[in-house]
Amino acid sequence: MSKSYEQLHKPSSSFSSRADYLNHELQIMKPKRWGVNLPFKDYRFEFEDAIPALAGTIGKIVMVGAVAAAFAVPLGLPDSFVLENVRYELLIVSVFILLFSGMFLPTSNLPGTHGPLIPLIPIVVAAGGHPLAFGLLIGVFGLALGLLKGGSLMAKLTSNGVCGGLLLYLGFVGTIGQVDKMMKWAASINLPHIAFIIILATIILYALLEHWQKRWLAVPVGCLMAGVLAFIFGAPFEFKTAPGLPHMSPTYWWGETTGWQMGLPTFNSFLVVFPFAVLAVAMWTPDFLGHQVFQKLSYPEKSEKTHMNIDDTTIACSMRQVAGSVLGGANFTSSWGTYIVPAAIAKRPIPAGAILTAVFCIMASLWGYPMDLAVWQPVLSVALVVGVFVPLLEAGMEMTRKGKTTQSAAVVVFSSALVNPVFGWSLTMLLDNLGLIGDKQRSTDLGFAGRVVIPSVGFVILCLAMGAVGMLPGIPAFLPQFRH
Structure with missing residues (x-):
């Protein structure tokens, strides 16, 4: 009979370095899917777990706020709606983090926020879409994908070149976007030099942490540095959000007044959001792939059982989406990037940091004041750059170093720039699996279904969904209600 985690655990003092201890912890863990995983019996809390938990909490406040605001503006809802819904969502997600990632599905990443959907929300609202109908369809489609193991199948059919190129594109676009936002923020407060100083200091700090092999500290140290520098150089800041509780009743959130x-959705509400829900779930696979890669690159050998499971993450995100939407939350979920990326870099498994993230989210919701700090532009931008986008660039470059990967990576970037990352991923996966680009030998080993049928059908379905809502450049939306 194999020994349990408890029996295999050794104190950190028995290892020659901290890295060796953390590697050993990953190698001896035995996560139980749909079993009860308990702290100290199945995993331990370490100082390193607090870093991704803090980064994830900052990211969560920011991203849910962005989703709620994207709905509030076209619907004419006040700022108080955004603030209260963010606090509500922080409490909702905490329950699901504890149940899934912390206890019953320790290889499922935390259900975060679906950032790529944010620009599409005003289009959904303009067409008469209902957020409850949207959330329910995403949850149903996601459950079907997870139960049929569609996510892991698509992961197997995505080569390193395709995945690496996708990471490079997302990392580059995200980094440029945050630098641009910093510049605009500094100009808006008539202190344009602040952005240059903070960004330059962040670059130097990141380089030093890399040199000292402490890169997992980049988010908290970077955010602290950005906040202090901004305050020293005269950037205005004040705490506004007082302690309190949001409305906890679904009947309040889905009331007429x-x-x-908006009240409850009609049948037509579901028809309007149908193509967007298909797109939302289709976006999960490249998102999940990108996050899983960090664990593969950072974790030691013989720790594969602690890697994020794509199908488990799909199921957890889907169930959280259904419940959150029914309760009245504004969030649309996906794999939690601001948590999993620093957790992987810190060589920590998912469960312990997940529990700390839930605790931090509850504290932020009830206390209120940390929410103001998390959405302050210098803190927010630095957190996203050093915690998500630069690591995405690094992982993308690492994945395209070996083998015949550069062609596929270049095509992903090119086609993603043409439409969006979903189009780029699906088109390049089709071309790569057909053997037109990339590793020809890999193509022949996939079989006819993996080489032709599945990538072709997936690409056609996604193009139809994108075309239906007018996302293909220069081509009018197939559905009249989405034409402008």
Whole structure:
């Protein structure tokens, strides 16, 4: 009979270095899927777990706020709606983090926020879409994908070149976007030099942490440095959000004159959001792939059982989406990047940091004041750059170093720039699996279904969904209600 985690655990003092201890912890863990995983019996809390938990909490506040605001503006809802819904969502997600990532599905990444959907939300609202219908369809489609193991199948059919190119594109676009936002923020407060100083200091700090092999500290140290520098050089900041509780009743949120002020959805509401829900779930696979890569690159050998499971993450995200939407939350979920990326870099498994993230989210929701700090532009931008986008660039370059990967990576970047990352991923996967680019030998080993049928059908379905809502450049939306 094999020994348990408890029996195999050794104190950190018995190892020659901290890295050796953390590697050993990953190698001896035995996560139980749909079993009860308990702290100290199946995993331990370490100082390193606090870093991704803090980064994830900052990212969560920011991203949920962005989703809620994207709905609030076209619907004419006040700023108080955004703030209260963010606090509500922090409490909702905490319950699901504890149940899934912390206890029953320790290889499922935390259900975060679906950032790529944010620009599409005003289009959904303009077409008459209902957030509850949207969330329910995403959850149903996601459950079907997870139960049929569609996510892991698509992961197997995505080569290193395709995945690496996708990471490079997302990392580059995200980094440029945050630098641009910093510049605009500094100009708006008539202190344009602040952005240059903070960004330059962040670059130097990141280089030093890399040199000292402490890169997992980049988010908290970077955010602290950015906040202090901004304050020293005169950037305005004040705490506004007082302690309190949001409305906890779904009937308040889905009332005719309260909360969303929309009432319950009709059948037509589901028809309007159908193509967007297909797109949302289709975006999960490249998102999940990108996050899983960090564990593969950072974790030691013989720790594969602690890697993020794509199908488990799909199921957890889907169940969280259904429940969150029914309760009245504004969030649309996906794999939690601001948590999993620093967790992988810190060589920590998912469960312990997940529990700390839930605790931090509850504290932020009830206390209120940390929410103001998390959405302050210098803190927010530095957190996203050093915690997500630069590591995405590094992982993308690492994945395209070996083998015949550069062609596929270049095509992903090119086609993603043409439409979006979903189009780029699906088109390049089709070309790569057909053997037109990339590793020809890999193509022949996939079989007819993996080489032709699945990538072709997937690409056609995604193009139809994108074309239906007018996302293909220069081509009018197939559905009349999405034409402008």
